[in-house]
Amino acid sequence: MTDIRHELRKFVAPEFIIGDDARLLAGRYAKNYSVSHVMIVTDEQMLKAGWIHSILECLTAEGIRYTIFSDVLPNPRDFEVMKGAEIYQKAGCDALVAIGGGSPIDCAKGIGIVASNHSHILDFEGVDNIPAPSPPLICIPTTAGSAADVSQFAIINDSRKKAKITIISKKIVPDISLIDPIPLTTLPQSLTAHTGMDAIVHSIEAYVSNASSPVTDIHALESIRIMSRYLPLAYQNPENLHYRYQTLLGCLLAGLAFSNASLGIVHAMAHSLGGKYDLPHGECNALLLESAIEFNYQACPDRYLNIGKALGIDYCTSEHEQCRFELIQALRNLRNSVGIVERFSQIGVSSESIPELAIHAIHDPCLATNPREPDIRDIEQIYARAL
Amino acid sequence: MQEHSDKVPDWKSQRQKIIGLGESSVRKNYYPELQERLIELENVNQALKERTEDLESLNAELLAEVQERRSMEEALRESEERFRAVFENANDAIYLYDFSPDMFPVPFLNVNRKAYEILGYTYDEMLCLTPWDILSEECWNKYREQVREVYKTGHAMYEVLHITRTGVKIPMEVSSHLFTFRGSRLLLSIARDISERKKSEQKLRDAINQIDENMGTLAALNDKIRNPLTVIDILTEDIETGIRDQVQTQVTAIDKIIDELDKGWVESEKVRNYLKRHHGLYES
Numbered sequence: 001m002t003d004i005r006h007e008l009r010k011f012v013a014p015e016f017i018i019g020d021d022a023r024l025l026a027g028r029y030a031k032n033y034s035v036s037h038v039m040i041v042t043d044e045q046m047l048k049a050g051w052i053h054s055i056l057e058c059l060t061a062e063g064i065r066y067t068i069f070s071d072v073l074p075n076p077r078d079f080e081v082m083k084g085a086e087i088y089q090k091a092g093c094d095a096l097v098a099i100g101g102g103s104p105i106d107c108a109k110g111i112g113i114v115a116s117n118h119s120h121i122l123d124f125e126g127v128d129n130i131p132a133p134s135p136p137l138i139c140i141p142t143t144a145g146s147a148a149d150v151s152q153f154a155i156i157n158d159s160r161k162k163a164k165i166t167i168i169s170k171k172i173v174p175d176i177s178l179i180d181p182i183p184l185t186t187l188p189q190s191l192t193a194h195t196g197m198d199a200i201v202h203s204i205e206a207y208v209s210n211a212s213s214p215v216t217d218i219h220a221l222e223s224i225r226i227m228s229r230y231l232p233l234a235y236q237n238p239e240n241l242h243y244r245y246q247t248l249l250g251c252l253l254a255g256l257a258f259s260n261a262s263l264g265i266v267h268a269m270a271h272s273l274g275g276k277y278d279l280p281h282g283e284c285n286a287l288l289l290e291s292a293i294e295f296n297y298q299a300c301p302d303r304y305l306n307i308g309k310a311l312g313i314d315y316c317t318s319e320h321e322q323c324r325f326e327l328i329q330a331l332r333n334l335r336n337s338v339g340i341v342e343r344f345s346q347i348g349v350s351s352e353s354i355p356e357l358a359i360h361a362i363h364d365p366c367l368a369t370n371p372r373e374p375d376i377r378d379i380e381q382i383y384a385r386a387l
Numbered sequence: 388m389q390e391h392s393d394k395v396p397d398w399k400s401q402r403q404k405i406i407g408l409g410e411s412s413v414r415k416n417y418y419p420e421l422q423e424r425l426i427e428l429e430n431v432n433q434a435l436k437e438r439t440e441d442l443e444s445l446n447a448e449l450l451a452e453v454q455e456r457r458s459m460e461e462a463l464r465e466s467e468e469r470f471r472a473v474f475e476n477a478n479d480a481i482y483l484y485d486f487s488p489d490m491f492p493v494p495f496l497n498v499n500r501k502a503y504e505i506l507g508y509t510y511d512e513m514l515c516l517t518p519w520d521i522l523s524e525e526c527w528n529k530y531r532e533q534v535r536e537v538y539k540t541g542h543a544m545y546e547v548l549h550i551t552r553t554g555v556k557i558p559m560e561v562s563s564h565l566f567t568f569r570g571s572r573l574l575l576s577i578a579r580d581i582s583e584r585k586k587s588e589q590k591l592r593d594a595i596n597q598i599d600e601n602m603g604t605l606a607a608l609n610d611k612i613r614n615p616l617t618v619i620d621i622l623t624e625d626i627e628t629g630i631r632d633q634v635q636t637q638v639t640a641i642d643k644i645i646d647e648l649d650k651g652w653v654e655s656e657k658v659r660n661y662l663k664r665h666h667g668l669y670e671s
Contacts, residue, residue: 008408127404168405211406262405368401375395 009213011260012170014150018179018252020241023051023140026097027058029176033136035095037065039088041108042099043072046142049186052099055140059097067091072100072107075274075281077159081110081121088115095136098174099183101195102146102155102281105139109154109172112137121156125165127365130172137174142183144234144247145195145282147202147255149177155271155281163275163360173259179252181244189235192247193338194282196231199251200224200334201285205264206257208296208303209369213261220257224310226250232337265374266292268364269382272357277349286335287344290328291385297324299372345387354383474499480559480578484518485571486534492517496573505580507552518576523548523556533563537574541565546581558585591662598659605652609645616641 017025030038038059046052047070059066069084088096088111098108110121112134117124124130139149148154154167184192200223206212207220230246237243269292270284297304301320308315308327311334315323335341345351358379361367367374374382474481480502484495494517503513506521522530526547536543543563548556559578566573616638623634 009406010408127401128407170407211402260406262402362395365396365401365405368396368398369405373398 009215009260011213011215011256012152012173013256013259014173014175014177016150016177016179016252018248019245020180020182022178022180023055023099023183024058024180025178026055026138026140027060027062027064029138029178030059030064030095030097030136031062033095033138033175035064035136037067037091037093038095038097038138039084039091039093039108039111040066040068040097040099041072041084041104041111042068042070043104044070046070046100046104049142049183051183051186055097055099066097067093069111072104074101074103075155075157075164075278076103076107076110077157078110078121079159081107081114081156084108084111085114085121093135095138096134097138097140098149099140099142101141101143101191102148102198105141105146105148105174106154106156108137108139109134109148109167109174110156113154113167113172122158122165124167124169127168127368128170130167130169133171137172139174139177140183141177141179141248141251143187143191143195144184144244144251145198147199147251147258149174149179150252150255151259153259155274157275157278161275164271164364166271166365168262168365177252179248181241181248184234184244184248185239185241187238189238189339190280191282192231192235192238193335193340194280194286195251196227196235196247196282196338197286197289197335197340198282199247199254200227200231200331201266201282201289202254202258202263203227203250204289204293204307205266205366205370206254206261207307208300208371209258209261209264210371211261211369212257216257216261219253220261221306221310223250223253223257224307225312226253228311228334232334235338262369263366264292264370265296265361265367265372265379265382268366268370269357269361269379271364271366272360273344273349275360276353276357277347279347279349283340283347286340287342288382288386289331289335291382293328293331294324294385295374295378295382296370296372297327303371343387344383349387351384351387354380357383477501477577478579480505480580482518482576482578483573484576485573492519502578505551505557506549521549523550533561534574537563537565538572549578558582595659595662598655602652602655602659605648605655609648609652612641612645616645 040056042052047068056066067087069087071083072080084107093115096108096112098105113124113130114121116132116134117130141147141149150173152168152170152173154172155164156167157164187195203220203223206216207224209216212220226246227250230243230250234240234243234247266285266288269288270281273279273284273288274281293304297320301323304327305315305318305323308323308330311327311330313326313330315326317323355376358376361379362374362376477499478501481499482495482502483497485493495514498510498513500510503510506513508516518530519527529545530547533543533545533547541564544561545563546558546560549559550556558581560581561576561578563574563576566575619634620638623631623638626634
C-alpha cells in the first residue's frame with residue numbers, strides 16, 4: 001500500500017440552495033452581499049415567463065434596485081457581454097443576478113469579469129487569466145444542464161472568428177445558486193433534452209477526466225444514475241415538479257463534478273461546432289459523445305464500465321470491445337428517448353468545415369483533461385464519424 | 388482572443404491549473420484588502436477620535452479663557468465705572484491735559500463736571516479750550532513757572548485765578564501731577580475753588596486791624612488821662628489836708644480805672660497774637 005501516491009486535490013463548490021421556490025431567496029442574498037443595485041442578466045424568453053416577476057418582487061421587497069439586461073442569445077456573443085458590462089457600469093450596478101440557462105449565466109460571468117478587470121472579454125480566454133474577482137453573482141438556473149451556476153467555466157462566442165472561447169477560473173464561480181424546479185416547468189421539450197444531455201456529458205467527461213478525484217467521481221456517477229433515470233421522465237412530463245427537481249439535482253452533481261475535474265474532448269469539439277454553426281450546445285455534445293467515447297475508451301475502460309453500470313447496463317461480459325459497444329448503444333438509446341435522433345449532416349454541418357473545427361477544438365482548454373491526448377487527425381475523424 | 392498557433396498547448400500545465408491548489412484560485416480575494424481598509428478606517432477613526440479629544444480640550448481651554456477675559460473685562464468695566472464716578476462726582480475740578488514739548492498749549496484731553504460747571508462752559512466747549520484760556524492774565528507767569536516745576540519734580544501746588552466764561556475771576560488752589568500714560572507725559576490738575584476761604588481770611592485780617600487800632604486808641608487814652616492826673620496830684624500838695632485826701636482818693640480811683648484799661652490792652656494784644664498765630668497771618 002505504501003507505493004500509492006495521493007495526488008493533492010481540491011473541491012470548490014459555491015453555496016447553493018435547491019428546492020421549491022429557492023428563487024425567492026434572491027432578495028435575501030442580494031441583501032446579504034450588501035448590494036443596492038443589481039443587474040439582472042436574462043433573455044427575452046425568460047421575461048415572457050410569468051414567474052420572473054416573483055424574483056423582481058423579492059428584490060424590491062429588500063429595497064434593492066435592478067437594471068434588466070436581456071440582450072442575450074443562446075451561445076452568448078462577446079459583444080453582448082461588452083454591451084452588458086457598459087450598461088452595468090453606467091447604471092452603477094454592484095452585483096449580478098443571472099436568470100436563465102447557460103447563456104445568460106455565462107454572459108453574466110463575462111459582464112462580471114469585464115466590470116472588475118476593465119478589458120475586453122476575449123482577453124481572458126484560457127485558464128486562470130482573470131486578475132480581479134468579479135462582483136457578487138447570484139444564479140437562478142432555469143435549465144437542468146449547463147450547471148454554469150456552480151461551475152468555474154464560462155463559454156463566450158468570439159463573434160468575429162465564429163469560435164467559442166473557454167474561460168476557466170475559480171474567480172468566476174458564482175456566490176450563490178438558487179436551484180428551483182418551478183421555472184423548469186415552462187422549459188420547452190427540446191431544451192429539456194439538449195440541456196439534459198449536456199448534463200450527462202458533463203458527468204461522463206468529468207468521470208473519465210484525468211483531473212477527476214474521488215470526490216468528483218461520487219458526484220459524477222450519482223449524476224449519471226439520476227439523469228439517465230429522470231431525464232426521459234421529465235422530457236415526457238414537463239410539468240412534473242419531482243422529475244424536474246431530480247434533473248436539477250443530477251445537473252447540480254454533474255456541475256460540481258466537472259467544475260472541479262473539468263471536461264474533455266466532447267466539450268472541446270462542441271465548443272468549436274457551436275461557435276461556427278451556432279447550434280444548441282447540448283445537442284452538439286449529445287451527437288459527439290458516442291464517437292468521442294469510441295476514441296477515448298481504450299484510455300480508461302474500467303471507468304467507462306462504471307459509467308455503463310451507472311446508466312443501468314447489465315454487463316454480461318468484461319470484454320472491452322463489447323462493453324464499449326453496449327455503452328455507446330445505451331447512450332444512443334438515451335438520446336433517442338429524448339428526441340435527439342439526427343446527425344450533424346442533417347443539421348447543416350458540412351465535412352468541408354471539419355479541418356477548421358478541429359483546429360479550434362485542439363486549442364480548447366477542455367482537452368487538457370481528456371483521458372487520451374488526441375492529435376488533429378483524431379479530432380477530424382471523430383467529427384467525421386458524427387456527421 | 389489569443390491567436391491559435393499550430394502548436395498544441397501544454398496540456399500538462401493546463402491540467403494543473405484547472406485542478407488548481409490555490410495558486411491563483413482565490414474566489415474572492417477582497418478579504419486582505421477588506422482587512423487593510425478596516426485597519427485604515429480604524430486608524431482614521433482613532434485619529435479622528437484623538438483630534439476630537441484635542442479639539443474638545445482646546446475648546447474647554449478657550450471657554451475658560453473667554454470666561455477669564457469676560458470677568459477681567461467685567462472687573463475693568465467696574466473699575467472704570469468706579470473711577471468715572473469718582474472723576475465725575477468729585478467736588479474738585481479735575482483737568483487732564485498735555486503740553487507740546489515747547490510748552491505750547493493744546494486743548495484739554497478730559498475734564499470733569501465740576502471743572503466745566505465752575506467756569507460756566509459745557510463739556511464739549513471745555514474740550515476746545517487750553518489751560519491758558521481759563522487762566523486770568525496776571526497769573527500766566529506764575530503758572531508757567533509752576534508747570535516747569537511739575538515737569539521737573541513731577542508735582543506742584545499753587546494758587547491761581549481762573550476766569551469764567553463771563554469774566555469772573557475765581558481763586559483756585561491747584562495740585563498738579565505729572566504721569567505717563569501710553570507713552571505720553573500728561574498733566575493731571577486738581578483745582579479747588581478757594582473764594583470762601585479768601586473771604587474769611589480778609590474778614591479776619593480786618594478784625595485784627597480793628598483790634599490794633601483799638602489798642603492804639605487805648606494806649607493814647609491812658610497817656611492822655613495820666614498826664615492831667617499827675618498835674619492834679621502836684622497841684623493838690625498845698626491845699627488843706629481834708630480836701631487833699633478827698634482829691635487823692637479820686638485820683639487813686641481814676642488811676643485804678645486806667646490800670647484796668649491797661650489790662651484790656653494786654654488782653655487785646657493776646658487775642659490779636661492768637662489770631663495771627665493760628666490763621667497764618669503773621670505777614671499781614
